Amino acid sequence: MRTMSTTGLPLAADAGLDFSLPQQLTVILLCALTAFISHMALAVFNDGVRPFMLDFIHGRTTRSATTAVSFGLSAGFIFGLGAPMALSSGVLNPWLLFLPTDILGLLAPKKWLAPLLGAGWGAVVVFGLDGANEVAHDLPVDFLTAMQQMSTPILFLFTLFPVLAITKQFGRAWGAAAGAVELALVVMTMKLWPDIFAGALAMAIGVLLLIGLAVRRDLVQRKADRQAAAASGAVSEEAPDDDPMASLFSASATRLRRYLPLFMVLGAGVCVLAQMHIFGGGEATSFLIAKGQFSEAAQVDFYRVFGFVPLIATTALASGAYGIAGFTLVYPIGYLMPNPVLAAVVGAAVFALEVLALSSIGKVLGKLPSVRDSSEHLRNAITDSLHLAILFGSLMAANAMGGGLGILVVGGLYLLNEAMGRPVVRMAAAPTAVIIGGVLLNVLHWLDLFTPLKG
Structure with missing residues (x-):
């Protein structure tokens, strides 16, 4: 039975992850480009890695050490969130595409090797996911279909982040x-x-x-x-001309502007990928794209921008490394573009404006401390609401695939992860538990110890 959305449309996951040739080429080429840009230390997707890039750019730390940091901060999101979300929604996401290319680009010792590794990962995604999707759907306990239960909690609880x-x-x-x-x-x-x-x-x-x-x-x-x-007769003092932070920000902005054409190509590529409607920029967005609700997906990702512009701008100016998706404005713009050509032109223009405006944005944010604080509160609220939504949705998926036993296994694995100090990051722990629980329930079925639920 095909799972239907609230709009009466089937989820994309029900049709599999079967990409057309233009879609395959776009993913592969974009992964090659993002790995190359990561190798050049011009941009990374993981916000937590970006502050470490300054030492790498200035030669104060090694490529291998920076790669280890990137892998440590990204692995849980790749395998615990990115892959499960793609398999359950049928829509690609930035954790699955761009976090691995962060790692591969930094890992590559030679400039020419980085795009080859990135392209290789893109090929794994476009050719391997569909096979994994088909195998999972053919299992007695279809945990991927069960994971579609996450869509409703994610969509509605995410609404509360403001x-x-x-x-x-x-x-x-x-x-x-x-x-x-x-x-x-x-x-x-x-x-x-x-x-x-x-x-x-x-x-x-x-x-x-x-x-x-x-x-x-x-x-x-x-x-x-x-x-x-x-009232006191005091005169406000301007920041000294030799302010070290101002000097650092200026140097970083100049470095990024030097590679403006490359960033424009990146913006064009990300915008085209979003326009193809095989990619969602967030958890809620992935399910909206899967249901064909593109204008709603654009709204959701547009609202998220306000929570990340200050973070991305300040870390980019401080480190000299930008975000792979920029301020993420290219996501909602891409969803609404009528064709890939226009998406490429607009995406390139948006990235050019973002890079050129970085210094000005940094100065404006310096004068609006409450707005900066709002950005941090928004990010934390997004994390809190999604954590509850993903946990609740994962337990719903557990119930759908195994009833009480499923809840016991998935909830138990989540609690065990908490007790062990969260070796898997909290956001990714519940989806990971669903996959492990689904595999375990299939094993129990093959041992004739568990009968899959009907429907």
Whole structure:
């Protein structure tokens, strides 16, 4: 039986991960390009690796040591989140494509070898995933179909991330008000526009409210500071010309601008991949793309941008290494483009503007501390909401494939991971437990110790 979405459309995973030739070539070439750019230390996808790139760029640490850092920070997301999400949704994601090319690019000792390794990984993805998908669906306990249970918790709990961010930054009263508004908007959307994702409008209002509150706080504080300075007769001091951070930021921005044509090609490639609708930039987005809800997917990834622009801009200026997906604006733009040619042109232009504007963005963020704080609260709220959604969805998948025994195995593996100090990162632990649990239930079936649930 094909699993149907809330819009009546089958999930992409039900049709397998069978890519057309242009799609295969796009993935392979993009993986080759991102591995090459990683080798050049111009950009990496993992935000946690980027701060380590400064020492590597200046020769204070070795390629092998930087590769080890990248692998340690990325492996859990690749195999515990990227691969399960792709197999369950039928849509590729950045953890599966770009985290491995971070590692392979840094690992390659020669410049020419990096794109070959990246292309090799792209080939593994486009040719290997479909085979793995078919094998998994043919098993007595089909854990991939069961993992599609994660879509509903991820989509609806993700809607609450602006409420969490507002509560943490501006207190319970504003948080309660935002929660009430979002709930009302979700109910209204489900009633009036049942064919669109119910959380889209709620997230938009929530993010706008957060940004509005942050800007208001900054403006009020700046006005108070000016009045206090005027009352005391003090004159504000400008930052000294020899500010070491300003010098570092300027050098990093100049280094990135020097490779602007290469970044434009990268932006074009990522935007074209998004336009092909075989790629989703996030957990919720992957399932929306799988259901054919491209405009809703664009909205979701657009709202995420506000949580990551300050982080990506500041780490890029501090380290001299940009993000593989830039500010991730090319994701929502790509979803909405009518054809790959236009997507390539627009993606290249967006990346050019981002790289050229880095210094200006850094200066603006320096004057808006509450907006910077909002970005951090947004990222933390996204992580918190998705952690609960993925855990809950994984337990639903466990119940679908094995009932109480499935919940025991998957929940037990998750709790064991927590007790052991999280050798698998928390976000990836539950999907990993579903896969391991699915394999174990199949083994028990073959030993005639477990009968798969019907339906």
